[in-house]
Amino acid sequence: MFIEEKIDAKKDHGESNQVPMAEARELCKSFDGQQVLNGLNLQVGREENLVLIGKSGAGKSVLFKCLVGLMRPDSGKAWLFGKDISSLNYKDLNRIRLQVGFLFQGAALYDSMTVGENIAFPLRQHNRRIRESEVKDAVQEVLEQVGLPEAVNRMSSELSGGMRKRIGLARTLVTHPEFMLYDEPTTGLDAVTAREISELIRQLQQEKKISSLVITHDMACARIVSDRIAVLKEGSIRAEGTYEQLHASEDDWVKPFFDTSF
Amino acid sequence: MEKNSLMNQISVEKPRPSSIRNWFSQFGDFISFSGRFFKDCLRPPYNHGEFFRQCIETGYRSLPLVSLTGFIIGLVLTLQSRPSLATFGAESLLPGMVATSIIREIGPVITALICAGKIGSAMGAELGSMRVTEQIDAMEVSSINPYKYLVVTRVWAACLTVPALVVFTDAIGLCGSYVAMNVHSHVEARRFFSTALSVLDFRDIFPALIKSVVFGFFIGVIGCYRGYNAKSGTESVGRAANSAVVSASLAVFIVDLIAVQITDLF
Numbered sequence: 001m002f003i004e005e006k007i008d009a010k011k012d013h014g015e016s017n018q019v020p021m022a023e024a025r026e027l028c029k030s031f032d033g034q035q036v037l038n039g040l041n042l043q044v045g046r047e048e049n050l051v052l053i054g055k056s057g058a059g060k061s062v063l064f065k066c067l068v069g070l071m072r073p074d075s076g077k078a079w080l081f082g083k084d085i086s087s088l089n090y091k092d093l094n095r096i097r098l099q100v101g102f103l104f105q106g107a108a109l110y111d112s113m114t115v116g117e118n119i120a121f122p123l124r125q126h127n128r129r130i131r132e133s134e135v136k137d138a139v140q141e142v143l144e145q146v147g148l149p150e151a152v153n154r155m156s157s158e159l160s161g162g163m164r165k166r167i168g169l170a171r172t173l174v175t176h177p178e179f180m181l182y183d184e185p186t187t188g189l190d191a192v193t194a195r196e197i198s199e200l201i202r203q204l205q206q207e208k209k210i211s212s213l214v215i216t217h218d219m220a221c222a223r224i225v226s227d228r229i230a231v232l233k234e235g236s237i238r239a240e241g242t243y244e245q246l247h248a249s250e251d252d253w254v255k256p257f258f259d260t261s262f
Numbered sequence: 263m264e265k266n267s268l269m270n271q272i273s274v275e276k277p278r279p280s281s282i283r284n285w286f287s288q289f290g291d292f293i294s295f296s297g298r299f300f301k302d303c304l305r306p307p308y309n310h311g312e313f314f315r316q317c318i319e320t321g322y323r324s325l326p327l328v329s330l331t332g333f334i335i336g337l338v339l340t341l342q343s344r345p346s347l348a349t350f351g352a353e354s355l356l357p358g359m360v361a362t363s364i365i366r367e368i369g370p371v372i373t374a375l376i377c378a379g380k381i382g383s384a385m386g387a388e389l390g391s392m393r394v395t396e397q398i399d400a401m402e403v404s405s406i407n408p409y410k411y412l413v414v415t416r417v418w419a420a421c422l423t424v425p426a427l428v429v430f431t432d433a434i435g436l437c438g439s440y441v442a443m444n445v446h447s448h449v450e451a452r453r454f455f456s457t458a459l460s461v462l463d464f465r466d467i468f469p470a471l472i473k474s475v476v477f478g479f480f481i482g483v484i485g486c487y488r489g490y491n492a493k494s495g496t497e498s499v500g501r502a503a504n505s506a507v508v509s510a511s512l513a514v515f516i517v518d519l520i521a522v523q524i525t526d527l528f
């Protein structure tokens with residue numbers, strides 16, 4: 001809506017429903033001899049919410065970065081909207097990225113800006129002729145979605161962890177992406193807000209057809225959000241299924257994720 | 263026992279071939295990083311807002327520091343040169359000599375060194391912490407070119423503000439010199455400045471200005487390079503700021519050395 005180039009990009013890769021939103025094939029990535037991803041395969045379909053769980057340090061955030069081209073995998077390929085991102089030039093990659101929203105684990109808010117400027121930043125950068133009133137309305141809309149309409153004039157460096165997370169979410173939503181990558185959207189939030197955010201993710205999928213890949217350690221969130229859950233272990237996806245299927249799993253290492261009795 | 267372990271440590275610290283190779287690959291990285299500036303510096307879209315913010319940040323906020331230093335340098339230089347000129351009875355040459363040395367050499371170099379400390383470290387630390395907290399990645403994934411937004415604006419600002427600060431330091435330095443002249447005898451301000459400036463010509467002022475622009479460029483580009491390429495972890499922010507100052511100061515002297523060879527040709 002606010003971004004002119006977006007329309008072209010849509011034309012480019014067609015509207016075909018068969019192409020998955022994101023796909024990873026045989027991804028490998030290691031850091032100084034430590035193998036983090038080891039032949040990982042993953043597919044996120046259209047209008048699907050896939051939740052990714054796995055132990056801390058398993059390589060979930062690394063996988064996200066490989067998917068959007070922030071990190072180059074040692075081998076294997078990542079596709080977004082049916083395009084192999086390693087084969088794209090900078091301009092085409094940026095066009096694809098316009099349709100992808102990325103919520104960072106640490107929110108990654110721009111410290112030198114206020115909350116409002118943070119959210120308006122991608123809008124202003126992508127459409128230089130945008131009117132101030134439009135920016136203001138768009139900012140207000142997403143802030144209300146994440147439940148922080150009063151924070152608009154605060155400096156982002158003075159927010160609490162949970163607020164930063166939500167502002168980060170608002171900043172990615174403001175450009176209306178078609179595919180979202182959420183890195184722990186509910187971490188650091190109280191149970192009530194966590195539930196609201198989980199429901200927001202669900203609602204975005206159902207109403208705006210935004211499919212997503214969600215990393216979470218919060219099983220309540222996983223239950224609300226997921227169509228399918230994938231479990232990452234030792235560098236690849238070792239189990240996959242709906243929440244109910246995995247919940248009923250007898251595997252020694254899948255079980256603890258769903259065990260809330262301790 | 264103690265001595266032995268110390269020896270072991272020292273032998274480990276010896277530069278190995280890999281660290282030399284490392285240095286060269288880093289240097290190559292730096293060349294391509296600065297080359298990118300020339301590729302991107304004139305291409306739209308422009309980020310005026312960020313550019314002006316950086317000009318204020320680098321230029322305006324350095325004013326108090328450079329004016330104080332400039333004043334002291336002018337004052338001290340005059341007080342210290344005076345006795346040696348007096349032995350030859352050549353005190354009347356003092357204003358001209360001080361003006362030439364301030365404008366040709368001391369003004370630009372001192373200002374550049376101060377800017378290397380103040381601007382270089384600020385850029386290294388700011389971009390370093392943006393790198394560490396993934397703010398640069400966040401720009402990248404939202405299809406905003408972080409190099410253009412962060413680096414090009416900062417380097418432009420440094421290229422512009424450093425020469426402006428140099429001119430300012432020169433002026434304040436001459437004022438300091440005037441004050442020092444008045445310690446021993448009364449000199450009329452108009453006479454002082456007209457004799458000081460009459461010895462200067464185009465060949466004193468112009469190369470100094472060009473040199474200052476180059477100083478600004480290197481201070482900006484080195485500060486940004488160190489910050490932009492900071493590794494993850496908070497201690498790397500400190501390291502980025504620190505190495506930005508060290509490399510930028512070194513670069514100032516090297517540029518100065520090359521500049522003097524070039525101006526000698528004409």
Ligand SMILES: Nc1ncnc2c1ncn2[C@@H]1O[C@H](COP(=O)(O)OP(=O)(O)OP(=O)(O)O)[C@@H](O)[C@H]1O
Nearest residue numbers: 031036054055056057058059060061062063105494
């Ligand atoms: N830039 C990097 N340089 C070196 N090692 C890295 C880098 N990024 C990640 N790693 C390593 O890769 C491994 C996986 O990290 P990652 O951040 O993907 O974990 P994660 O699954 O997201 O964990 P968490 O749930 O705690 O966020 C870790 O062991 C980490 O040390």
Ligand SMILES: [Mg+2]
Nearest residue numbers: 060061105183
């Ligand atoms: Mg992570």
